[in-house]
Amino acid sequence: MQWTQYLGPLSQGAWVTIQLAVYSTILGAAFSFLFGIGKLSPNHLIKTISIVYIEVFRGTSLLVQLFWLYFALPIVGDAIGIDLRLPPVTAGVLALALNIGAYGAEVVRGAIQSVTRDQYEAARALNFTPRQALFRVALPQAIPEMMPSFSNLAVQNLKDTALASLISLSDLAFKAEQLRNYYQDSTTIYTIILFMYFGMALVVTLLMRILENSVGRWRGARR
Template structure:
């Protein structure tokens, strides 16, 4: 460990890049997840089919290949992405495709009576989704979204292959300079674990804050309030 002690600031700088990739990638993944997930629930084929193709393609192909395609192949079509942008795009699209199925499955898991109650109150499909279905489905999504976030954090190590100076990239630099392979990779192993554990704690806290019994103790009341009715 003494051999790599002078390089710890370099590794910490790499950790900051990894955290930035995680935050930006997850923000994009959430946008993609809700866009594709809701589109897959649409009765319109022009929305449902493209969303289904997107999800299957990005879930069915390697993230590493997607990353290489975005960084090395897009320039042939006149689109040049920076290494960081290519990394965020690959992480967000890939993890967003998985998260889209979480959105779709969570909404579909709600009791059919919620749809019928909203229809009985003459709520439009968009109002029903915003005011009734999503408030109940989001707490169901959180545990799985937490797993996606941790998986995204671990997959940030792939962006080192397109020269993003993240934690893994800088660890390779330190290993080359010192030859202390075990110490270097043991150190970043601990760093990844600590960040993952903190994310898990944050997920647990958030789950408790938005637990269904806190936000919707009475589903009928929720539907009536969403429709603007007065609960006696």
């Protein structure tokens, strides 16, 4: 059958998509905690930087962010005498991570703020510093509350990786477009990648569910 000859190239593209999704999700999670906690900082400079980052990357298109990093940043670098050209994979991972990190930062901020004031007062009564109260009281309670939202963001990030094909990154969407142009068989090719994306999304959801359950058990063990 003709459709079987599509599986090799599409599998290669799927592997690139998986790497993009994994690296950008991990880096995006780091940005989420960094800027989510930063937005709650009493330091005005840190708080301002965090707010600007969150609003800029939530308020602009991921596609524009991707194009800016890949096409515009090198021009800025040339103007100041610095080579700022990014390989397609680096530009793709960074754009996706910065974007998902901005949304994740609001999840982190909201979860931390949902911890009741009584918990902070108890920590203060035990002579905890603000940092100790954050890491030993607030975060252990807030992290399980973040997990459902982080699961949704991880699936969304997987789907957003398709935009990386627009900077000639050979991911699943790019391979599919190459095959479509060559074989003129849009229905079969796009049906296959539809199921491939769906399968990868199911795996991501399952992994996040396992992580969510693990975090829940960790929280229970700390009580």
